[in-house]
Amino acid sequence: MDRLSALLDRFRVRASLFHTGALCGVQTFDAIPGRGFLHVLRQGEMEVRHPGAAGSASMVLTEPTLLFYPRALRHEFINPPVGGSDFTCAALDFDGGERNPIVQSLPPVVRVPLAAVDGLRPALDLLFAEADQVRCGSRLLADRLFEVVLIQLLRWILDQPSAVGVTSGLVMGLSDPRLARALVALHQSPYEEWNLEQMAAIAGMSRSAFAAAFKAATGTTPAAYLTDWRLSLAASMLRSGRSVKLIAAELGFASASSLSKAFRQRMGASPRVWLAANP
Known part of the structure; x- marks a missing residue:
């Protein structure tokens, strides 16, 4: 049974690659209504903070990780001033903004180690290959590959919602x-x-x-x-x-x-x- 296609057909999501490579010092991602983020920590360690967010404690990442922000939430990456962590990042625009059913049913931030999501590595390898090189159509292809990665992540969340802190809502129903x-x-x-x-x-x-x-x-x-x-x-x-x-x-x-x-x-x-x- 395909639990996602009808949702994503009606409420599309568009990814836009905006960074690949090292991030040094403090990087701030502002909360923009209707805008989400998908960050892939490829290697390195760093701290993530959510200034002003009630109940959102800082996180320390020590392994390759997906960080998914389905809706507007200000966040900061704290890295050393030199030799920072290696990231590939995309902005996400969801049809319907805050009323998008998927957005509404997820927590403000989803943290998942890359190794936890079966079958993710081939899509990530393609994504990194396109993001790291300047070739004809590479930016457009990287955007589409980010959307593939997001769908794979959503599949994984539907199969184990409690792993990302989902306790009720559409995702629990679909699980x-x-x-x-x-x-x-x-x-x-x-x-x-x-x-x-x-x-x-x-x-x-x-x-x-x-x-x-x-x-x-x-x-x-x-x-x-x-x-x-x-x-x-x-x-x-x-x-x-x-x-x-x-x-x-x-x-x-x-x-x-x-x-x-x-x-x-x-x-x-x-x-x-x-x-x-x-x-």
Whole structure:
């Protein structure tokens, strides 16, 4: 079962390589709304700090590591003034920004040793080969390879969410094979008139068992999740220039007014007002 494709088809992520090589002294990465980062520590040791972030203690990295920041979080790399650690880094832009379902379901920072992710080395070898040389198309290819690395990391997280501190939300739901079947169906067909009985049948569970397991894993009810998924899609479609009427029809709302009402309740503003503030 493919748990990621429907998500990434609807909410794409774009990687942009911006550094490869040694980092010396103090390097600061500012928090920019909608911007994430994926850093690959290739060799060396260093300290990572998160100034002003409540409960985010500093970290000391002593082995090749992936550092994934799915959303805006200011962070600093502390290296010696000379002979710093060797890094390859990319900025990440997620469709939907902070409302991207993947972004919402992950902790502010994910730290994973490279050796922990099976099958990652071939993609990293290709990434480093392109990032370290100036050849035709190397920057574009490095960007795409960073996206491959991110997908491999997300696969790994879905298989062991507790390893990165995930305890509830979409990732926990997708980590349960029964719930994942229902979630994938919702992601693929948000326009269907889903009810609890249909979702439970796809999961192969009774209605009561499905509702309880879904709430325990994701922190919300199946109906509320479906509404949030539709509204996240609606927000993304609004930004692409689609009309409220067409979006309502495509996502299974009874009318444009019913979409506007649900949007206002969840987002705190009408689609038109929200779009003006989030162009």
